[in-house]
Amino acid sequence: MHSRNVGRIQIADNIIQTMKSAVYDIRETDPFSSKLQFTITNRDVSPYGNRIIMMWQQNRDSIIKLFPKSQEFQKIKRLICRVWKISIKLMRTIRYQLKVIKFLLT
Structure with a gap:
């Protein structure tokens, strides 16, 4: 799960447990090839804000090369x-x- 990849193991476990209690067959996979090198903030932040942070971390080196x-x-x-x-x-x-x-x- 994406939550597990960014260090939110409890959230990932809660999602799996909820889906299993609703009789869904769960197969956990990680769509990301590598671990992300940042932590999502605990304060109330838009998911879009966290997505922008993730995109910056992934594309930072290629953007810096353009300068x-x-x-x-x-x-x-x-x-x-x-x-x-x-x-x-x-x-x-x-x-x-x-x-x-x-x-x-x-």
């Missing part, structure tokens, strides 16, 4: 910082020009 290498990342970061500084200077210049125009109009 640029650290040197490329540093270049992108510097470029973004440069553009940000230029935009701040531009905004200050525009603000100053608007103050001058407002002064001239009054």
Whole structure:
């Protein structure tokens, strides 16, 4: 059972016991090829939230490979910082020009 795979043995046993008490023939199989490397939280969380966590754990390495290498990342970061500084200077210049125009109009 999926619950047994993520460390929820009691839940899996309760499900099997309930199904057997309803006269269902149960054959327990694990559809997952490997054990998951995280624990599901005990607080009230949507099953979808836990599913997203599981998907992230399964796909994490392939997603990280899609991101640029650290040197490329540093270049992108510097470029973004440069553009940000230029935009701040531009905004200050525009603000100053608007103050001058407002002064001239009054």
